[in-house]
Amino acid sequence: MIENATIRAIESELSRLDSDGMEPGECARRTRVLTHVAWVPRRWEEAALAVLGGLGDRHPSRTIVLFPDPEEQRDALDAEVSVERFGYGRGEPAIASEVICIWLRGPRAKAPASVVQPLLVSDLPAFLRWRGELEPGSPELDQLVAVVDRLVVDGGEWDDPAATYGRLGELFERVAISDIAWSRLLPWRRAVARLWPDIAEAQRLEVGGPEAEALLLCGWLRGRLGHEVALHREDREQLERVEVDGLAARPVGAEPLSPVELLSAELELFGRDRIYEEAVRSLP
């Protein structure tokens, strides 16, 4: 842990670690494809770190994990810097993935973009994974959205998805958005699409599953079909059942993706998802 860290100290530690343990003239390959910024309030620390643990092997990147700690008395940054190396097969050189964990103590939690900006890898896309409740209009979110290309959220992490989706549209013109709840719906949307054209005039959607997914599915149908569709939901921890006008949708193919795989897939996307935006704007 580097206490009272500065950006310069973080960069020095990165340089040291990059060559640590290497023979002279040898280096791990540092192909980078993105900067991944994660905003992780205390409640989400454990889950976030579990996902990050599986990401480095998939996306050689610089990951900057921000832990806001606004209640702390000190006005300081504490940091931990690590370089993970992953072999990709017998006899092949390792690749390196950099992870920078920064605790934003006291007032520093109010200015996260100023901490992130000097650490972004230039000319590569930057993704912000915002953990937990999203507050459009909050200074921290506004600042970070301004310095990244894509915001990744999970509607399933919100206490009141209907209300938050209601305000999410404010961000659409400012940043491309990925929603992991929307990604979880992908096999179900495919299954519903296969019911076409029998559901062209559908009036009723029944869902056994979480609220965020149910809302998005309903918004998607309303947006795509161009008319009202009534939503009836039974609460379930995971999406288990979808029926459109009594016709059951049955996803096929691979197993549901893990949290690591879901986030990993989002980090490969660029540009706006207009269908998602339409779904959010058409929520019941």
Next chain:
Amino acid sequence: MTDVTTEAAENPLLAGLTLRRIPEPCVISIFGASGDLTKRKLIPALYALAANGYLPEQIAIVGVARTPSSDAEFRETMRAAVEEHGREPFRTDVWESLEAGMRYVATDFTAEGGEQPLVEVLNELDETSGTLGNRIYYLAIPPGIIEPTVVQIGEHRSTGGWTRLIVEKPFGRDAASARELNQLLTQHFDESEIYRIDHYLGKETVQNMLVLRFGNGIFEPIWNRLMVDHVQITVGESLGIEGRAGFYEQAGAIRDIFQNHLLQLVALTAMEPPIDFTSESVRNEKVKVLRSIHTPAPIEVVRGQYGPGFVEGEEVPGYRQEEGVSPDSLTETYVAAKLHVDNWRWADTPFYIRTGKRQPRRETTIAIQFKRAPHPPFEIDHADALRPNVLLIHIQPDEGISLTMSAKAPGHGMTIRPVHMDFWYGGAFRSGLPEAYERLILDCMLGDPTLFTRADEVEEQWGLVDAVAAAWKRERPVFPNYAAGTWGPAAADELLHRDGRSWRRH
């Protein structure tokens, strides 16, 4: 691609869901099911597609071969093959869903009525598995039985659904036989139903060649005779013939690798930008390149055959000592050539290409060597220090791209050293690279022939090979002329030295 757009226009729910198209239900009949290709590549590829959710629910696989066997034995053998050769971890649930539609038909298509057992099984599968009469016939069989097989399939094709035919190489052994085969195929199938497979085109890095060239603004403006000095393409194999003497004695390096893989790599390197990425646009541009290559003079082609030597420290026999090879064989295991692509872009820019067995290592690369800096203002310590830039595309192994450029070595003098700037495919995209056969089988199921070879491409390729082979008939080579574990005969080095160039250093 057009199909997706049309479907999406008709079904608004498909918008945004087009990233992954699931093929329509179908039966894949693999002819040559008892062969090595089926076990090592085809079934593991189908398993990987199933494991990643790319296959439809209604899919059936029928193994067809003369070897007597049963459904149960075939399933058991294929399960073992997937466990041994699959790139995905074995999952019982995936396998069980795949093997449920797996059948085996022991029959001989050259015999009277030999097609009937297969016809019956396919009709039965349409009923029981919901495959709708959609059929893919994968011909992984020797050339001698292609004709009766194609005729029988053609005469008993399904009346409902679509039919597609995947034809493995060798696709003929010269231009005349290739034309004959094309005529045979087109008597029974439309060209759009014929998928001539060259697995090199399914490799990610080969496809990345198109992205490198046409997805980056900086390369295309310098990809021409004005900036490029020459191009070198190498397909080197450290292995020998691995027990395939029967095939290799007839084919040699020119028919095994040069005619297909090497010429396809030349075409992809030299082609003009297609107007879009549809199959016809891409293949039209490739054919134009093949037509622009004029026949190399005899002095511009070198053939070789390996003698005994050492590969990776192991002593290995010469070609003539391999089992099944004639002790005075004149089959070439090495070919190098200087090709001229006579068009506006490449006039006077040679393409040096080579392929060989028992090379020091396995390597497929395309090296674009640019012209030297015209007037370096430095006093340099060695004339050779200021080398030309080379853009090296590694097709296999270590897929990636590297650029060699000059940099000043630290110190007081102006010492210049070449350095590499590397992009390593596996280091940037950590998801495993799909096997070429996965991509190609899936493309065929989806009806996309972009990465398959069209009839006119094949005929152009054979035309070039025929011209070279005709010149070879006039002289008797002195074989062996290179030792196993070396980069080929001295004459191949001379081929470049005459032009003041050399093969790039490995």
